[in-house]
Amino acid sequence: MPELPSLESFRNYVNSTSLYKDLDSIDVSAPEMLEGVTEDRLASVLGGTHFTDTFRHGKYLFLKTARDGWLILHFGMTGFPRYYEVEESAPEHQRFIVNFDDGYHLAYDCQRKLGQVSVTDDRDVFIADQDLGPDALRVGWEAFKDTMTHTRGMIKTRLMDQSKVAGIGNVWSDEVLFQMKLPPRAKIGDLNGDGLRELYDTMKQVLQTAAECVIQSENLPAEYLAGHREPGSECPVCGGEIKRIEIGGRGARYCPNCQAEA
């Protein structure tokens, strides 16, 4: 489930399981998921070292090695990391596995193979090459304002555009619009004087809250749409019916009552 909040949780998970453990070998069961790196190169980057740190930018997770190389994981729509010891605990669609000296494994599971595994020796160069905008949790107000101003597109589409702001996908863009009580097709140009600032604050608040809840395995706030996305379910605020429409090829969920046109 990989938008920014899940990625924060993945990072937390890797931090608490996989740092400072000697790497023994790797297994690549889906070589087509390696992006710009061969299996041999990947093995040489990871062989005989250990992970010392992690970093997240948008939906990408970076694992730093003691030799200052970076393993990069992108999780597509269905990816997640899994740390385990015995084979019976292995996830169902492992595509890439890091084997530690002590017999444990860190698996990259990605059912639909829409993610990517890659390496770089310069994080910033990689981010630039992928044309990623500033990370949605770290972006400052001025930078956000710059990247969002002077456009006539829909807010949802803008928020999901990784080159504008990195980390937001279908679910959390819907949530930002829901919290703002804006209709799903609202445009940047529809925002009034303080609207852009409210959008920024709401985006930060939603992502921060969601990340904390996901990491702590806590329920999301009761007034969040995210837990009620099944079309036909009840709006957690007004009890109305949640609808689905297509925006930019994605199924946007919203409450026609709470998010009525102004």
Place this chain on the structure above:
DNA sequence: AGTACCACCTGACGGC
């Protein structure tokens, strides 16, 4: 610039 559509890939679910 913005949007629409298609493609990549796998699996679950509902209708006939």
Place this chain on the structure above:
DNA sequence: TGCCGTCAGGTGGTAC
């Protein structure tokens, strides 16, 4: 049971 369309928390290319 099989077949088919639709949908899924992502992204990239192409064509209006």
